[in-house]
Amino acid sequence: MNNQSKYYSVFPKIVPANRQSLISVKPMFPHRAFKKDGQYEVLCYPVDYCKNGSKHDKCYEFHKYVKDGTLYIKGYFEGEQEHIIYISEKTQDGKREIGVFNVYSLEEDLYNRRPYKGDMHIHSFYSDGLESPAYVAACCRKIGLDFMAVTDHGLYSPSIEAQQAFEGVDIDLKIFRGEEVHPPENPVHIINFGGSFSVNDLFKKDENAYREEVYEIERIIADEIPEETERHQLASSIWCFDKIRQGEGLGIFCHPFWRVHDGYYISTLLTKYMYEKQPFDALELIGGYHKHEIESNTLQVASYHEERAKGRKIPVVGVSDAHGCERGELFGWYYTIVFSPTLEFEDIRDSIKSCYSVAVESVPGERKMAHGEFRLVKYALFLLREVLPQHDEICYNEGYWMIEYLKGNSEAKAQLEFLKGGVDKYYSLCWGSMFE
Ligand SMILES: [Zn+2]
Numbered sequence: 006m007n008n009q010s011k012y013y014s015v016f017p018k019i020v021p022a023n024r025q026s027l028i029s030v031k032p033m034f035p036h037r038a039f040k041k042d043g044q045y046e047v048l049c050y051p052v053d054y055c056k057n058g059s060k061h062d063k064c065y066e067f068h069k070y071v072k073d074g075t076l077y078i079k080g081y082f083e084g085e086q087e088h089i090i091y092i093s094e095k096t097q098d099g100k101r102e103i104g105v106f107n108v109y110s111l112e113e114d115l116y117n118r119r120p121y122k123g124d125m126h127i128h129s130f131y132s133d134g135l136e137s138p139a140y141v142a143a144c145c146r147k148i149g150l151d152f153m154a155v156t157d158h159g160l161y162s163p164s165i166e167a168q169q170a171f172e173g174v175d176i177d178l179k180i181f182r183g184e185e186v187h188p189p190e191n192p193v194h195i196i197n198f199g200g201s202f203s204v205n206d207l208f209k210k211d212e213n214a215y216r217e218e219v220y221e222i223e224r225i226i227a228d229e230i231p232e233e234t235e236r237h238q239l240a241s242s243i244w245c246f247d248k249i250r251q252g253e254g255l256g257i258f259c260h261p262f263w264r265v266h267d268g269y270y271i272s273t274l275l276t277k278y279m280y281e282k283q284p285f286d287a288l289e290l291i292g293g294y295h296k297h298e299i300e301s302n303t304l305q306v307a308s309y310h311e312e313r314a315k316g317r318k319i320p321v322v323g324v325s326d327a328h329g330c331e332r333g334e335l336f337g338w339y340y341t342i343v344f345s346p347t348l349e350f351e352d353i354r355d356s357i358k359s360c361y362s363v364a365v366e367s368v369p370g371e372r373k374m375a376h377g378e379f380r381l382v383k384y385a386l387f388l389l390r391e392v393l394p395q396h397d398e399i400c401y402n403e404g405y406w407m408i409e410y411l412k413g414n415s416e417a418k419a420q421l422e423f424l425k426g427g428v429d430k431y432y433s434l435c436w437g438s439m440f441e
């Protein structure tokens with residue numbers, strides 16, 4: 006978006022592919038109003054066609070008309086891609102540029118979904134974080150997340166506490182349940198995201214039953230996994246992921262290339278078996294690594310692409326694994342964008358499982374990056390540039406008042422009610438449905 010373009014509201018920003026759409030370009034200030042008798046030129050370049058200097062394989066001149074100072078553009082948006090729209094006014098001595106605007110056209114499956122930002126791996130002071138679960142939730146809203154879950158080590162109840170803290174007020178942030186699961190004698194870290202019961206509690210309450218069931222799984226996979234250590238660890242992980250699914254949660258395989266001292270926290274042989282058996286529902290493609298640990302994310306991305314090249318479908322998430330929202334690191338650096346029909350848990354979970362998500366890196370001062378399937382990454386980069394900044398501003402306000410609510414500010418409840426539905430309203434403008 007160029008600076009001039011900021012003085013215009015352009016909606017919708019997302020249109021259906023291979024159809025006509027009507028886009029309105031509304032100036033913010035009266036001196037920029039479009040004139041009824043103005044001579045405007047609207048040129049549209051679909052980015053999938055190459056542009057060499059001034060020569061472009063494809064350029065459409067769009068129909069347009071002016072009504073009440075707003076310019077309406079009617080055009081056909083071909084395929085799934087970004088379109089750059091140049092608007093200028095013909096003057097006596099040539100052309101005056103008015104603005105450059107970006108629109109994205111989508112195939113129906115993706116068009117009918119909305120991008121929701123979330124972090125499903127984050128800690129509170131109940132394990133080794135710094136703040137209360139409720140404070141963590143409010144901070145998540147402040148940085149532009151639509152959903153989150155507190156996932157403390159071995160503990161499920163902090164995630165419930167985060168939900169309960171906001172029971173008295175209607176907020177848009179979805180707070181889901183969760184925990185980081187640490188089964189006995191198995192180093193693999195596993196996230197239970199949104200499951201209806203604690204998996205940690207199962208082996209805490211009855212370790213014998215756990216051992217018997219894991220032993221049974223070990224017996225079944227014995228032929229495939231000759232190594233005793235990896236066999237036990239894989240069997241225990243399969244047990245955990247099964248239990249998470251019984252609770253209708255999403256089981257996440259955490260940070261496979263996390264380097265602890267002189268080696269990865271689990272053997273690469275185990276990671277190989279994990280990819281082969283895929284007992285998990287989603288892979289932490291981008292994990293919460295500090296800057297000196299960033300190699301681990303690079304390895305995760307490389308191994309993911311290699312596994313995909315073998316024909317595997319691998320659902321992915323990006324998470325901050327933050328242990329404090331005010332430390333100035335990790336929190337907000339990594340998250341997931343899920344393309345989901347709604348923000349309800351079932352839709353978020355099923356969208357991730359059917360590979361409608363990307364993992365995002367948003368380290369301050371560095372270029373934002375999205376990782377996952379090509380089609381989704383291409384679209385996510387557009388969203389990060391053109392749509393999500395305004396989404397995040399709306400969330401910030403709600404997050405601010407959520408913290409005030411926790412502090413006991415008597416105005417907070419009314420403010421939160423007033424802000425309710427902000428993202429929905431913005432999204433309905435961004436998508437619109439002005440078919441011709
Ligand atoms: Zn962990």
Ligand SMILES: [Zn+2]
Pocket residue numbers: 126127128185326
């Ligand atoms: Zn963690």
